[in-house]
Amino acid sequence: MLRLTLCAACLAACLSTVVLADSQWRAPEEVLQALIDDNESAYLTQSEQNIMMMPDNAALWVAEEGAALFSEPRGPNNVSLETCDLGKGPGVVDGAYVELPRFFADTGRVMDLETRLAHCMTTIQGFSADDPEVKTRHGSDSDMMKLQTFIAYRSSGLPWNPPLEHPLEQAMRDAGEALFFRRAGTSDFSCSTCHGQSGKRIRASVLPSVNEPHEWSKAISWPAYRVGQQEVRSSNHRIRGCYWQMRQPQSISGSDAAIALMSFWTDAARGQPAILPDKKR
Numbered sequence: 603m604l605r606l607t608l609c610a611a612c613l614a615a616c617l618s619t620v621v622l623a624d625s626q627w628r629a630p631e632e633v634l635q636a637l638i639d640d641n642e643s644a645y646l647t648q649s650e651q652n653i654m655m656m657p658d659n660a661a662l663w664v665a666e667e668g669a670a671l672f673s674e675p676r677g678p679n680n681v682s683l684e685t686c687d688l689g690k691g692p693g694v695v696d697g698a699y700v701e702l703p704r705f706f707a708d709t710g711r712v713m714d715l716e717t718r719l720a721h722c723m724t725t726i727q728g729f730s731a732d733d734p735e736v737k738t739r740h741g742s743d744s745d746m747m748k749l750q751t752f753i754a755y756r757s758s759g760l761p762w763n764p765p766l767e768h769p770l771e772q773a774m775r776d777a778g779e780a781l782f783f784r785r786a787g788t789s790d791f792s793c794s795t796c797h798g799q800s801g802k803r804i805r806a807s808v809l810p811s812v813n814e815p816h817e818w819s820k821a822i823s824w825p826a827y828r829v830g831q832q833e834v835r836s837s838n839h840r841i842r843g844c845y846w847q848m849r850q851p852q853s854i855s856g857s858d859a860a861i862a863l864m865s866f867w868t869d870a871a872r873g874q875p876a877i878l879p880d881k882k883r
């Protein structure tokens with residue numbers, strides 16, 4: 603146990619030396635603690651155990667594996683992802699995630715991290731959309747989660763800042779807002795039914811409010827290690843789960859609807875620091 607803890611500590615130190623060049627970067631546990639210190643929130647403080655385990659978050663290992671995958675020549679073209687443009691220029695990873703979703707001129711679309719990664723893996727590395735490297739989206743062992751966790755980690759502590767200059771970025775954000783508040787389905791739920799007020803609970807879980815940016819910042823901090831599932835999960839996985847809870851049709855990763863929701867939810871946390879990767883129930 604001690605050995606594991608020590609290894610996790612040195613891994614965190616190792617990964618962070620890479621990013622410390624960016625003065626805004628902060629370890630996820632420090633970001634969470636600062637939010638807790640500055641705000642009264644039953645949601646932020648609901649799991650003392652999770653807070654204690656943040657420095658040993660298993661998602662840090664997944665980020666480490668993602669770092670190696672990112673720079674490894676792979677796919678039919680045998681090239682790395684170091685020319686992948688995540689919005690801040692080819693190969694720029696630091697701070698890229700907090701500025702997504704955003705408009706990409708080369709595809710003419712607003713894209714979230716997962717969609718953009720799939721695009722880079724197919725166009726740069728030559729994978730096909732059906733290859734497991736691209737298609738398998740869930741679980742700590744998937745390339746997709748390793749890469750996403752690594753890229754997100756390099757934005758920890760930075761303020762959410764999705765661009766809204768392009769008309770399509772504005773349109774997607776607004777469409778996401780409409781989706782968030784639209785009631786539908788047999789239970790007539792909208793996202794806002796459960797996430798519109800602070801302090802609401804479902805059984806023991808305290809739900810985050812979209813109207814409290816300090817809570818919402820943690821809520822949208824994915825990838826996160828879900829203790830109950832023992833896997834690192836993505837934003838798309840969370841959206842799927844919440845649509846399932848609403849008994850509405852499944853959300854499809856990469857669809858404009860899923861990306862629009864993320865455009866809205868990231869805008870709702872604007873200016874608040876990202877906790878990446880997070881640890882959740």
Ligand code: HEC
Pocket residue numbers: 782791792793794795796797804807808809810820821822840841844845847848863882883
């Ligand atoms: C029926 C109530 C309900 C509805 C409606 C609902 N959610 Fe959730 N949501 C939950 C629960 C429960 C959790 C998990 C909380 C936990 O595990 O502690 C959650 C978690 C989340 C989280 C992550 C929070 C965290 O603690 O990490 C986000 C983000 C989120 N929902 C967004 C949405 C969106 C977007 C919609 C609409 C598409 C939606 N939810 C609709 C109940 C709901």
